[in-house]
Amino acid sequence: MLTVETRPAVSPFEAKGMDTTALRGAFLGQGLFENGEIRLIYSHYDRMIVGGAVPAGDTLTLDQVKECGTASLLDRRELGVVNVGGPGTVTAAGQSYAMEKGDVLYLGRGLGPVTFAGQGRFYLTSAPAHASLPARLIRLAEAKNFTTGAAETANHRTIYQFIHPEVMESCQLVLGYTKFHGGSVWNTMPAHLHDRRMEAYFYFDLAPExxxxxxxxxxxxxxxxxxxxxxxxxxxxxxxxCGAGTGSYTFVWAMAGDNVDYKDVEMVAMGDLR
Known part of the structure; x- marks a missing residue:
């Protein structure tokens, strides 16, 4: 079963007047993971798609998404898949990829239908693509990483870069995830902006409470x-x-837009936040 929700872009002028319910309806993606379903959000911000696929021991196939206007999702798009669950398999263009928790798979333009199987919980991100690039399965040991922050400021964390220019080539999708060291809960501090691309955050490995x-x-x-x-x-x-958690967590960051330069950001001083 495939469900797609479209989210129109919201300007900063509109956002100023939104209450909690309106903000959550415009910017928060809930209920993305349901057994036996693929659930997607089609965003007008850089036409990014985010979603979840949960085969729950069976198989699910992602093919036509009407909102994209093509016969198959990957006809004019690329796809990033992060397994945040148990062992699973993703198959595209006759090639199967066995994925453990934490593995990231890149599928390029033109690979046709994508099938998900096993016990994986697959977080999906997709952006328009101008070229056909090779598929690649990237395990944690193959990701580029660096550690930043400090325990004293509660933001000691390691950033893992998977779909990233220093690891592999993509069209515009850039993706990785961030893990925190003991006692640290603040992410992406100090805060920043990048006007040339949007970003999607996906939080996982949080305790239920x-x-x-x-x-x-x-x-x-x-x-x-x-x-x-x-x-x-x-x-x-x-x-x-940016954000702070009440306990430990991991988050996937995925970006799409005008370039793939991870460092193309404008820092915001803490004193300028209101």
Whole structure:
């Protein structure tokens, strides 16, 4: 079963007047993981798609998504798959990829239908693609990583880059995830902006009772979303993005837009946040 929800773009002027319900309806992705289903959100921000596929021991096939206007999703798109569950298999163009938790799979334009099987819980991100590039399965040991922050500021973390220019070539999708060291809960601090691309956050490995307070909005007009396990946030190019959790968690970051330069950001001083 395939379900697709379309999210129109929201300007910063509209966001200023939104209450909690409206903010969550525009920017928070809930209920993406349901046994036996593929659930997608089609965003007008850089035409990014985020979603989840849960075969639950059976098989699911992702092919035509009407909102994309093509016979098959990958006719004019690329796809990033992150397994956040048990062992599973993803198959495309006759090639099967066995994925453990934490593995990332890149599928390029033109590979046709994609089938998911096993006990995996597959987080999906997709962006328009201008070229056909080779598929690649990237395991944690193959990702580029660096550690930043400090325990004293509660943001000691390691950033793993998978679909990234220093690891492999993609068209515009850039993806990785961030893991925290003991006692650290703040992500992406200090906050920043990147006006040339949007970003989607996906939080996982939170305890059922834990929450992440995800900060968003213009630097002078910040807002927040309270996010639970396996929920996503659509972060517009005009918005800051950072957050703090009530316990340990991991988050996937995925970007699409004008370039693939991870460092193309504008830092926001803490004193400028309101």
């Amino acid at each position: 834990a929450r992440v307070f995800h900060m968003m909005g213009e630097p002078s007009e910040t807002r927040h979303l309270v996010v639970a396990n396996e929920e996503a946030v659509l972060s517009p190019p005009w918005s800051i993005h």
